[in-house]
Amino acid sequence: MTARSPLGRAPALLWVPALVAVVFLVVPLVALVVATPWASFIDDLRTPEVRAALWLSLRTSLATVVACALVGTPLAWVLARVEFRGRGLVRALVTVPLVLPPVVAGVALLAALGRSGLLGAPLRDATGLTLPYTTAAVVLAHTFVALPFYVISVEGALRSAGEAFDEAAAVLGATRWHTFRRVTLPLALPGVVAGGVLAWARSLGEFGATVTFAGNYPGTTQTMPSRIYAVYLDDPAAARTLAMILLLASVGVLLLLRNRWLTPGAAA
Amino acid sequence: MTARSPLGRAPALLWVPALVAVVFLVVPLVALVVATPWASFIDDLRTPEVRAALWLSLRTSLATVVACALVGTPLAWVLARVEFRGRGLVRALVTVPLVLPPVVAGVALLAALGRSGLLGAPLRDATGLTLPYTTAAVVLAHTFVALPFYVISVEGALRSAGEAFDEAAAVLGATRWHTFRRVTLPLALPGVVAGGVLAWARSLGEFGATVTFAGNYPGTTQTMPSRIYAVYLDDPAAARTLAMILLLASVGVLLLLRNRWLTPGAAA
Amino acid sequence: MSTPFLHARLDVPGRLHATVTADAGDVVAVVGPNGAGKTTLVRCLAGLLPDSGELTVDGRSWSTPHALPRDRRVGHVVQGRDLFPHLSARENVAFGLRARGVDRRTARARATTELERLGVGALADRRPHQLSGGQAQRVAIARALVTEPRLLLLDEPFTGLDVGVAATLRVELARHLASYDGVVVLVTHDAVDALTLGTRMVVLEDGRVAQTGTPTEVAARPRTDHVARLVGLNLVAAADGAGLLAFRPSAVTLSPTEPSGSARLRWAGQVSQLTPYGDGVRVGVRTSTGQDLIADVTAAAVAELLLQPGTPVWASTKETAVVRYPVDA
Amino acid sequence: MSTPFLHARLDVPGRLHATVTADAGDVVAVVGPNGAGKTTLVRCLAGLLPDSGELTVDGRSWSTPHALPRDRRVGHVVQGRDLFPHLSARENVAFGLRARGVDRRTARARATTELERLGVGALADRRPHQLSGGQAQRVAIARALVTEPRLLLLDEPFTGLDVGVAATLRVELARHLASYDGVVVLVTHDAVDALTLGTRMVVLEDGRVAQTGTPTEVAARPRTDHVARLVGLNLVAAADGAGLLAFRPSAVTLSPTEPSGSARLRWAGQVSQLTPYGDGVRVGVRTSTGQDLIADVTAAAVAELLLQPGTPVWASTKETAVVRYPVDA
């Protein structure tokens, strides 16, 4: 675990607990791998339902990350850089959805955007559209659950990047938007990427809010976790194989990302 | 939303999406509040099961944050500061539990620590102890789910705090441990606190892994989300009241924290 | 009288209360002890610190309404480093041009030219963390110069530059002064810089302007200890309270006993420090009245008088070597 | 010969290949152009940069096995700021003592004393961001001095200090030198600092030692352009290739036509720059052979010769004003 550095070896007080943490996180994964009926792995992967669910999961989790980046990054910036009355309140409100159990999050979304919901009813009257039980609803549910993770993590990164460089850019004639794009965001990139990974992972594993708000229809709203849950109710062993498929797919994506974005070099 | 700053107003390209994000996060909460049968609020709060569940949730989520801080902070430090072979792999492994649907996380924990699990069976043979159905199992399940959030967020903060001050401390004669405690950690404090909030919130809302690994028994393993789910099965409206109790309790804790730890001043 | 190009009355509670004016083409050298408010002054001019004052530049008010930093067209080289760490040296220099809408190719070309002018053209592709301190400082100066600002704010710009480069930069500045009619505000702790580059000098002390004038005036008749030390003069209050006396360290004679004769100004004291200085030795003397004087003497004199810290000594100077002037001229 | 107190053979590929030795009590002044490797050298000595070389201090090897920075007992004042932003000035200074096990009260008391000695005792409770540049620099110096290091590494420590404080610091350093037997490595761009404080001088250029010796030797016989400029001398290669010639700018005469008579050394060229200097004017001349010379002349001479940049001119100096020495003495 330790290696030479000009500053010396890592002290046992740090690397021993770190090792405990790694073991704690890895052992259940290993146990899962061991308990997986690998024989059916390929067959399961061939099932149209599984492929549809996997594909839907990848699409919706990607859409969630995009949605988080589009609205969450500006929100994080406002919280980190603009002083306004009620900032503390907004920050608290953003944190609240974090503590909602996912099913409750789904219930809240139904109450807001369901066909008889606070906004859903007027929307339906005006356009005839209803959101629940559509793929859009899956993305909305995921975004609702993942956005707070994204905002909190990115706000932290923006804060620690500091304002000195914003000032330098302003004096050089840059607008706040130009500064944001060319200076603030690139400097906070490691934090933004970390936030994106958190949001993506949260989205990929989300189940409760999705099932409640979007339902569980193969092809349109049945994501991998929903499929896994449905199969689990019937056949726990089969569910493990599916979980392993989701796991491997996400590890693949992560490794791809790591190499491009998350290497220590990219953070420098 | 905007206010005077020497650098100028926030541009519409930033505050408009920020506003969208806030509205998106707040409207479902408002809808939930509106849809809550407040009449039964006080009565529900008096139920011994509800009070037991709330109390258990608060205790276990706090224990989870402590567990994350104790092992997660060192792990984040090792990932941020120590160069060793396989660091990329460890970082990927730490991220993996994030994408596990909660129920699968519970299944993995059972496979590892259940009474016939990989480690659970030897543990039982040696000591007669089994983990499932105990409050300790709740904390383990929560920690398993929350730890990755904590580690990723804190590692990001440690990275952006930079090594220059670590070097200064080393030259002044500080050991790495002394440096960690007196320099690295205080400088990364905003990120550490953010990580703690993420872990705490994730723990407070966690349901799938808890139910699967620890079970659901009032007083010992039934947390608020489990209670809410159980009630939801029978009476969704009643579940909303419980959700509101959890929400208010956590907002209370958050506001308390905000004032002490999360104010912009504390981040400076 | 027409309004000056730069008219600033700046007010930052507890840190700065100063009025500074300058005509087009002026180089305002700002000097003063650490913590006097020099950086504060510069940051107010750049619009980075909120102040309650008045600021007019080139006939336009920057204070009512408050002009944003990006609308001020100032160049700013700060004490310490603020190069963008994620951009190469060239991209750093091109930033200001790009922000003002110059197309990428032109911006890069002009940035390269500017870097070459400052002798760091070969490092154009490096990131700031790969540069030495002085190299980084030159890139920062290039970044400020390339946008051709109306107001050029230089907060200790020659800090960490080797002699050759500092000389080059002085030429660069001279070139800039000749070709444009803006104002340069130069914060420095270096007497030579202040005297050779400045057309006006502002002495700050405790957030207030202690003295202004042309560098020659200020150097000849320093009004504060700090300026006197800066220009290498001794400064004492006249015994009759009628003004200030300034005289060169080389005009001070040291003797073991009270001097008689033509040296009419004399002080009893103790040697406080001895430093080799050029061919001779610079001797610090603390007088019995608590005044610090400097005397430049030969090594031979030191040996002869057995000078060492603590030695009692008389310092004296001739009336003819002294400039005498009123306190508030 | 006994081993010196400090013996360092340092090797950082592409950046530094230098050997430096010093005896107990020495102050090694390191000079050189920007990017020469001065900071790199200092960081290697502190143990912050991995190098493949040998390093012995006070009879103990710091290279085999590699000693960690915390075990080296060095004091380090860096170019740029590295005060801990979350600690007050006092806590910053006390840090090194606390890290070495000094109890809190003693550490705070000694920190306060050290801050007072550097004239920033009143600012002890401020955080770094509330300090001016020079104030922060003083706190950084106090932080390095308070731990009484064996090796004191000062990377441009007087940068940004006002004259009074720089003088005080020189005294402080002198005090330290008198009372302990460590070695000071002082990186500076200031000739006066190098000459008055240094007991040895190391000239770095492109990562290599270009010249060493006592400051007097180096100043009298500079071997590189950089040192020559630093000490204010002109340096040219002898026409017969037999060595180097050094002479003062004041010994250079400018004339419109080729001088005849006793001035045997003469160069045709063009005026490259003119700067006011003291009572006169400093004129840069670029010779037709591409050499840069400096001449100090009177303002009257400038007016008489109608000098301005580009004017063709002859520079000459008398053989008697020139020091002549071999290239590798």
Added chain:
Amino acid sequence: DDDTGAGTTDGELSGSITVAAAASLTETFEDLAEQFEAEHDGVEVDLVFDSSGTLADQAAEGAPGDVLATADLRSMERAADAQAEEPVVFATNDLVLVAPADNPAGVTGLDSLDDPDVTYVICVETAPCGGLSAEALADAGVEREPASLEPDVKATLSRVVEDEADAGLVYRTDALAAGDDVQTFDLPERLTTEYPITLLDQSRNTAVAQAFIDFVLSSAGAEVFAAAGFGTP
């Protein structure tokens, strides 16, 4: 969505329907849907499984679907507003006691649950199986508390199959589906739950939906249910 349900053309059934069914009906309904599709060319049955309450609530919220089948009458009532006709009970199920295949705690019947060494689990009281289980324990005079109240019957079964509990109360169909993984013990008294089915208001293909309901209620359906361990109403 308009093209999903085409209804009848010349008495021929065509188009697709969505059937929402309780999780415990997974195998049987998959089997029935396959048979139904085989009998009617051009008809497609999409199945959605979840807990009865969730499905009923979703139906009431207007979730797309044509047929709803739940595991108890109580949850069916939650979809009252969306029912196009009176629900009909098409099957019953009864509670049994199960133990892991090797029966490590030597469970023999409900009496064994009072043994302090026996860890047992049942459904949470708010789930359909939970109410029945509580009744069974009360009837048998069991005083020891269960280790956990699982959110649904499959979770309860899973505890036993995975050897995390020594005994559990589940439906006969679940025990049968688990095969050799569990030992099954009948309860002294039969405690049954009823499975109702109904056509939904929001159905866009009532002809096919009704035909599917009829098929479930037919003798062919009864055969499938009986094979899975369900009782007849």
